[in-house]
């Protein structure tokens with residue numbers, strides 16, 4: 001196991017833009033990642049096992065519901081603190097950040113935003129403490145980028161709803177206690193339902209043989225005549241805008257998170273390039289390696305600025321869906337390019353598990369696809385600037 005020597009790059013003194021609280025939250029998360037994630041994450045990824053011993057620590061550092069009000073068990077932090085937590089966790093591993101993203105933005109957020117007060121009090125404190133873990137079911141076998149076409153349906157049976165259908169590619173599904181599931185009613189209107197493990201006809205088979213996000217558990221949600229109590233429907237918003245509203249929050253977290261992966265790859269490549277001697281000199285002395293490193297820090301700095309500004313807009317309630325799409329798309333591509341370049345700086349060592357780079361690179365292949373693919377986010381920007389949707 002290699003020692004975590006990470007040093008965070010801050011080329012434009014962006015720390016000057018952060019409050020003391022932001023810095024404290026970031027340091028606490030960074031320390032936790034160094035202590036708890038770095039020592040075990042490589043083995044977890046190699047073994048394709050979600051390290052569930054991290055769940056209580058994630059809850060303790062406030063990663064479950066960072067911006068959910070304290071009265072419901074959340075940390076009551078602002079959007080920049082939320083982003084910094086995601087950045088530091090993803091510096092450790094995208095799969096661990098995925099678990100925190102799903103719990104916070106795709107499970108706690110819809111219950112907080114679209115649920116009743118009884119639902120908030122019943123679920124949110126337990127989700128914040130990690131006593132309950134949730135997952136989010138939107139994607140289906142036949143409907144990924146186009147969730148509006150979903151086939152999962154529920155019927156009003158008088159004293160309960162009857163749910164039928166299937167969801168695929170669901171993070172945390174194999175071990176989640178509850179699922180926020182999006183389904184159509186008899187009027188073709190989409191609603192969220194809280195489905196609990198143990199309900200008859202509900203199963204969650206795991207998806208195996210992934211080359212990406214190996215330290216995250218992914219699976220299906222299968223509903224075979226599941227009787228869902230009526231009080232489990234999220235009543236306060238319906239239509240496709242309900243799940244898409246949750247995605248805004250999760251995509252924002254990803255835009256910050258992947259800066260963490262990029263920083264880790266850059267930091268590793270910089271250190272290695274100064275230590276690795278070829279032709280009698282450190283490889284950092286060669287112009288071609290300097291070009292790679294200089295471009296990495298330039299792109300990280302641009303992404304940090306973009307994301308900080310987006311955080312300010314989110315705090316003011318002014319960030320648009322299209323602005324979030326731009327940041328998610330830009331930053332994931334930036335991180336993936338940096339991972340690929342950093343891998344080359346390490347030569348053959350770059351393909352080993354002794355360094356985190358290849359793991360980040362493989363993880364980012366999922367991150368560029370989930371929460372809206374790279375193409376879909378480009379089309380969201382295109383629609384925003386032209387006024388013309390080009391999806392169909």
Ligand code: TGC
Nearest residue numbers: 098101138145147148171239240241244245321370371372
């Ligand atoms: P469209 O007609 O554009 O919109 C339908 C309705 O939704 C409203 N809306 C939004 N509302 C709130 N927030 C948003 N971000 C919204 N975007 C759209 C819209 O105003 C409309 O409302 P109304 O009242 O007129 O009905 O919908 P469309 O069917 O044309 O699709 C548009 C498109 C392609 C952009 C959308 O479907 C999309 O974003 N597709 C990508 C799907 C996606 O991102 N799936 C993610 C699944 S979850 C996941 O990946 C979790 S990974 C977690 C992890 O491990 O970290």
Ligand code: FAD
Nearest residue numbers: 136137138139144145169170171366370371372373375391
């Ligand atoms: P498709 O929609 O089939 O797209 C295939 C290709 O076609 C893509 O390149 C896409 O960009 C392109 N394409 C599609 N439509 C258009 C168009 N109109 N114009 C141009 N190009 C287009 N989903 C959940 O609901 N919950 C989760 O927790 C979750 N976790 C995930 C975890 C992992 C590890 C992964 C890999 C996925 C996860 N997803 C989850 C699913 C994810 O959101 C979908 O994979 C994603 O939305 C894309 O859907 P798809 O894979 O069906 O691709």
